[in-house]
Amino acid sequence: xxxxxxxxxxxxxxxxxxxxxxxxxxxxxxxxxxxxxxxxxxxxxxxxxxxxxxxxxxxxxxxxxxxxxxxxxxxxxxxxxxxxxxxxxxxxxxxxxxxxxxxxxxxxxxxxxxxxxxxxxxxxxxxxxxxxxxxxxxxxxxxxxxxxxxxxxxxxxxxxxxxxxxxxxxxxxxxxxxxxxxxxxxxxxxxxxxxxxxxxxxxxxxxxxxxxxxxxxxxxxxxxxxxxxxxxxxxxxxxxxxxxxxxxxxxxxxxx
Amino acid sequence: xxxxxxxxxxxxxxxxxxxxxxxxxxxxxxxxxxxxxxxxxxxxxxxxxxxxxxxxxxxxxxxxxxxxxxxxxxxxxxxxxxxxxxxxxxxxxxxxxxxxxxxxxxxxxxxxxxxxxxxxxxxxxxxxxxxxxxxxxxxxxxxxxxxxxxxxxxxxxxxxxxxxxxxxxxxxxxxxxxxxxxxxxxxxxxxxxxxxxxxxxxxxxxxxxxxxxxxxxxxxxxxxxxxxxxxxxxxxxxxxxxxxxxxxxxxxxxxx
Amino acid sequence: xxxxxxxxxxxxxxxxxxxxxxxxxxxxxxxxxxxxxxxxxxxxxxxxxxxxxxxxxxxxxxxxxxxxxxxxxxxxxxxxxxxxxxxxxxxxxxxxxxxxxxxxxxxxxxxxxxxxxxxxxxxxxxxxxxxxxxxxxxxxxxxxxxxxxxxxxxxxxxxxxxxxxxxxxxxxxxxxxxxxxxxxxxxxxxxxxxxxxxxxxxxxxxxxxxxxxxxxxxxxxxxxxxxxxxxxxxxxxxxxxxxxxxxxxxxxxxxx
Numbered sequence: 001x002x003x004x005x006x007x008x009x010x011x012x013x014x015x016x017x018x019x020x021x022x023x024x025x026x027x028x029x030x031x032x033x034x035x036x037x038x039x040x041x042x043x044x045x046x047x048x049x050x051x052x053x054x055x056x057x058x059x060x061x062x063x064x065x066x067x068x069x070x071x072x073x074x075x076x077x078x079x080x081x082x083x084x085x086x087x088x089x090x091x092x093x094x095x096x097x098x099x100x101x102x103x104x105x106x107x108x109x110x111x112x113x114x115x116x117x118x119x120x121x122x123x124x125x126x127x128x129x130x131x132x133x134x135x136x137x138x139x140x141x142x143x144x145x146x147x148x149x150x151x152x153x154x155x156x157x158x159x160x161x162x163x164x165x166x167x168x169x170x171x172x173x174x175x176x177x178x179x180x181x182x183x184x185x186x187x188x189x190x191x192x193x194x195x196x197x198x199x200x201x202x203x204x205x206x207x208x209x210x211x212x213x214x215x216x217x218x219x220x221x222x223x224x225x226x227x228x229x230x231x232x233x234x235x236x237x238x239x240x241x242x243x244x245x246x247x248x249x250x251x252x253x254x255x256x
Numbered sequence: 257x258x259x260x261x262x263x264x265x266x267x268x269x270x271x272x273x274x275x276x277x278x279x280x281x282x283x284x285x286x287x288x289x290x291x292x293x294x295x296x297x298x299x300x301x302x303x304x305x306x307x308x309x310x311x312x313x314x315x316x317x318x319x320x321x322x323x324x325x326x327x328x329x330x331x332x333x334x335x336x337x338x339x340x341x342x343x344x345x346x347x348x349x350x351x352x353x354x355x356x357x358x359x360x361x362x363x364x365x366x367x368x369x370x371x372x373x374x375x376x377x378x379x380x381x382x383x384x385x386x387x388x389x390x391x392x393x394x395x396x397x398x399x400x401x402x403x404x405x406x407x408x409x410x411x412x413x414x415x416x417x418x419x420x421x422x423x424x425x426x427x428x429x430x431x432x433x434x435x436x437x438x439x440x441x442x443x444x445x446x447x448x449x450x451x452x453x454x455x456x457x458x459x460x461x462x463x464x465x466x467x468x469x470x471x472x473x474x475x476x477x478x479x480x481x482x483x484x485x486x487x488x489x490x491x492x493x494x495x496x497x498x499x500x501x502x503x504x505x506x507x508x509x510x511x512x
Numbered sequence: 513x514x515x516x517x518x519x520x521x522x523x524x525x526x527x528x529x530x531x532x533x534x535x536x537x538x539x540x541x542x543x544x545x546x547x548x549x550x551x552x553x554x555x556x557x558x559x560x561x562x563x564x565x566x567x568x569x570x571x572x573x574x575x576x577x578x579x580x581x582x583x584x585x586x587x588x589x590x591x592x593x594x595x596x597x598x599x600x601x602x603x604x605x606x607x608x609x610x611x612x613x614x615x616x617x618x619x620x621x622x623x624x625x626x627x628x629x630x631x632x633x634x635x636x637x638x639x640x641x642x643x644x645x646x647x648x649x650x651x652x653x654x655x656x657x658x659x660x661x662x663x664x665x666x667x668x669x670x671x672x673x674x675x676x677x678x679x680x681x682x683x684x685x686x687x688x689x690x691x692x693x694x695x696x697x698x699x700x701x702x703x704x705x706x707x708x709x710x711x712x713x714x715x716x717x718x719x720x721x722x723x724x725x726x727x728x729x730x731x732x733x734x735x736x737x738x739x740x741x742x743x744x745x746x747x748x749x750x751x752x753x754x755x756x757x758x759x760x761x762x763x764x765x766x767x768x
Contacts, residue, residue: 033547033563035289039441044486049441050362051289054332057363064362076566076590078332106562106576107569183754185551185561226484228738229751230556239485242439291545295697300742305697306618307545310588313619320618334588482740495741498695 005172009253012211013246015202020046024066024200028193029053029082031073031102034186037234038069041190044242045215047197053082059089066200068097069193070117072110073186080113087120096199098124098209100192105134118148123205126157126192126213155205157195159188162256163213167206173256174210176217181237183230191216194241210255218252219244261428265509268467269502271458276302280322280456284449285309285338287329287358290442293490294325297446300498301471303453309338315345322456324353325449326373328366329442336369343376352455354380354465356448361390374404379461382413382448382469411461413451415444418512419469423462429512430466432473437493439486447472450497466511474508475500517684521765524723525758527714532558536578536712540705541565541594543585543614546698549746550581553702556754557727559709565594571601578712580609581705582629585698587622599632608711610636610721612704617646630660635717638669638704638725667717669707671700674768675725679718685768686722688729690736692745699749703728706753722767730764731756 025048030038039049050061055078062068068090070083090097099122101114111134118125118135125148127135136144145156145166158164163174181187195212202208219240227233281304286294295305306317311334318324324346326339346353355378357370367390374381374391381404383391392400401412402424414420419430437443451468458464475496483489537560542550551561562573567590574580580602582595602609611634613626623646630637630647637660639647648656657668657678670676675686693699707724714720731752739745 031563032288032544033551036292036441036548039289040486040490043439043441050359051287052330052332052359052363054330056365057331060363060365074564074566075569076564103562103564107564107572109568109572183555185548185555227751228748229754230552231747231750231752231754234552234750235487235491235747236484238487238490239483240487242485242487288544292548292697295545296742296746299695299697306615307543308586308588308615308619310586312621313587316619316621491743491747492740494743494746495739496743498741498743 005255008172008210008255009214009249011207012214012253013249015198015208015211016045016215016244018201019197022201023048024197025050025064026067026069026193026197026200027061027065027086028069028071029079029086030069030071030189034071034073034189037186038190038193040238041241042193042197044238045194045197053079055081055085058082059085062086062089062095063093065095067196068095069100069196070097071100071102071189071192072104072114073102073189075110075113096123098122098126098192098196098199100126100189101131101135102189105130111135118154122154123199124155124157124195124209126159126195126209128159128188132158155209157209157213159191163217165206165210165213170206172210174213174217175254175256176214176221176252178220178224180224180227180230180233181220184234214249214253215241215244218249221252222248261511264428264466264511265470265505267463268470268509269505271454271464271467272301272471272500274457275453278457279304280453281306281320282323282325282449282453282456283317283321284325284327285335285342286325286327286445290327290329290445293442294446294449296494297497298449298453300494301450301453309335311337311341314338315341318342318345318351319349321351323452324351325356325452326353327356327358327445327448328360328370329358329445331366331369352379354378354382354448354452354455356382356445357387357391358445361386367391374410378410379455380411380413380451380465382415382451382465384415384444388414411465413465413469415447419473421462421466421469426462428466430469430473431510431512432470432477432508434476434480436480436483436486436489437476440490470505470509471497471500474505477508478504517767520684520722520767521726521761523719524726524765525761527710527720527723528557528727528756530713531709534713535560536709537562537576538579538581538705538709538712539573539577540581540583541591541598542581542583542701546583546585546701549698550702550705552750553753554705554709556750557706557709565591567593567597570594571597574598574601574607575605577607579708580607581612581708582609583612583614583701583704584616584622584626585614585701587625608635610634610638610704610708610711612638612701613643613647614701617642623647630666634666635711636667636669636707636721638671638707638721640671640700644670667721669721669725671703675729677718677722677725682718684722686725686729687766687768688726688733688764690732692736692739692742693732695742696746726761726765727753727756730761733764734760
């Protein structure tokens with residue numbers, strides 16, 4: 001992408017419009033806590049979610065999908081088997097995939113496993129600062145993000161007060177969102193699912209990752225204005241994604 | 257049932273009233289994406305859901321339930337073992353059961369498995385057109401529905417713009433619902449759960465299936481009038497089932 | 513606790529304030545139906561939920577958590593393995609834990625298993641009357657609650673129109689809540705999660721258990737005043753926990 005940051009909101013709106021036009025299927029290997037919220041977020045964005053983790057059929061589901069999400073939220077033996085088959089199939093079929101290494105800062109076995117997945121070249125890696133630190137072995141966040149981006153051919157999206165998206169060369173900051181997003185389970189998982197969805201309709205993984213994060217951040221701001229707390233916010237942000245339009249994105253997206 | 261279609265809304269209201277009076281327990285072997293929404297839908301209708309898939313106890317749960325739902329949404333080895341035990345117990349105890357062969361159009365192994373389940377005579381088979389086509393091996397939808405209905409002693413409910421319900425002899429169309437129902441995950445699964453619930457209190461499986469589909473279709477229309485998008489709609493349709501009364505059903509049900 | 517019942521609302525408000533200040537992580541081994549709702553309830557109360565059941569990492573998660581919840585809602589081989597590891601780790605690390613023996617009145621194998629867990633001394637046991645009866649082998653509810661409390665060094669919280677909380681010596685009744693709470697799946701599971709959370713910040717398990725049950729009961733009353741049915745109620749009670757303040761607790765808590 002040669003566009004400057006000022007054009008990114010419009011480009012993000014284009015990507016979201018393509019989701020609604022093309023309705024890509026997004027296969028999600030995600031944790032059981034996040035499944036329903038993630039599926040509803042994808043449906044609201046115009047996509048078709050599928051969620052099976054059965055080793056008997058995960059490859060068939062991935063082969064015909066537009067993108068794959070691998071989320072480690074409740075990782076277990078069955079999900080690991082599914083992840084392995086799914087990533088292999090995605091590689092064979094040219095299906096782009098995104099990795100969300102949830103909670104790898106909480107258990108060493110999970111961090112070690114995540115490192116092996118990063119080496120298999122996800123097109124996007126979405127995580128928070130603590131998770132990046134767990135991957136990074138003592139580097140600073142920025143160094144780690146850049147190193148992963150360059151070495152792994154992967155775009156890194158780091159969530160925080162300001163999200164940072166980089167492919168090792170280009171970098172954007174996205175200063176959208178609302179504090180209530182941290183009070184709803186699976187919000188990060190749903191953000192990663194939107195990133196995966198955008199990969200299905202946008203070749204440039206940096207743009208796709210930024211578009212997904214802009215979408216959920218802006219929808220979160222719209223939802224916060226309507227919600228009475230985190231319970232009603234969880235429904236309102238899905239409404240927000242469903243109604244998200246170019247004008248709202250232009251008005252609210254804060255890209256640096 | 258010898259009643260004409262014009263009486264079906266009132267008969268459906270009777271069935272729903274019986275759910276509230278008798279509070280049948282409905283055991284659901286369903287996918288993890290759908291479990292919470294399905295349980296909440298059943299609770300709103302006055303039923304008691306149970307959801308275990310553990311082979312150690314599924315038979316005990318089914319034996320004392322009013323109806324069984326078998327949903328293939330995230331089928332895996334454990335769920336298949338549970339399904340086998342559950343259907344056998346349902347047969348022994350005379351517990352009626354409904355089958356929802358979710359997504360069998362996406363993976364051949366799943367379609368083959370679904371065919372073996374249809375042969376075990378569910379009282380109702382609820383699915384969409386793509387799923388019916390995957391079962392049907394090249395027949396037209398109507399032929400397939402009729403053939404399954406006749407050969408398997410099973411009522412077939414096919415969801416679509418107009419739902420079609422048939423037992424191979426009698427047939428109804430139900431033209432209720434709202435487009436937002438397609439934007440909430442597990443909506444079809446919840447519809448199938450309501451169908452299963454109605455089987456617990458209504459001998460005539462054609463009537464039970466129609467009652468379940470009328471209920472969710474009408475509740476969907478009521479909810480759409482109140483919702484701000486698919487997130488708030490998911491809550492509103494549960495409210496709609498909870499408050500659904502004879503007058504609303506009479507006013508809104510469109511049966512042909 | 514030497515405080516009389518009249519001081520319990522204020523003490524409960526103190527406990528809830530500590531949850532928001534300290535944000536304890538609460539590890540929940542709970543059923544897949546309840547996971548998302550439970551996580552959202554804990555987040556609304558200011559806690560950090562974690563939910564893995566993988567035997568490879570559950571001990572690591574428990575070791576660094578503030579409290580553990582063991583819920584038997586969909587008990588299966590994997591969850592049982594996780595429970596065993598988790599309780600052992602909790603004992604070693606001094607992490608308090610709460611047990612919610614969901615639906616043990618529905619299957620004998622589950623009741624037998626629950627008895628083995630009670631013998632491992634949870635700090636709190638939260639259940640309903642039918643579940644207590646299944647544990648109790650023919651004793652009256654009050655006898656059973658008292659016996660468990662005394663013999664097992666466990667506080668027993670029995671949900672009902674009036675919740676009863678006892679440590680075998682002291683006893684409180686809590687007459688809060690709303691009928692809609694019985695129409696939302698996992699409401700009891702979420703109550704138990706709040707009890708577990710309170711154990712993380714309050715040494716006196718009787719006070720912690722009472723605080724958790726007061727919180728959800730009062731939030732339920734606030735939510736019922738705003739909800740249009742059980743669907744919107746489920747979101748509203750999470751908002752209610754999020755906003756729950758000392759004044760509302762003082763005004764509404766009915767402790768006897």
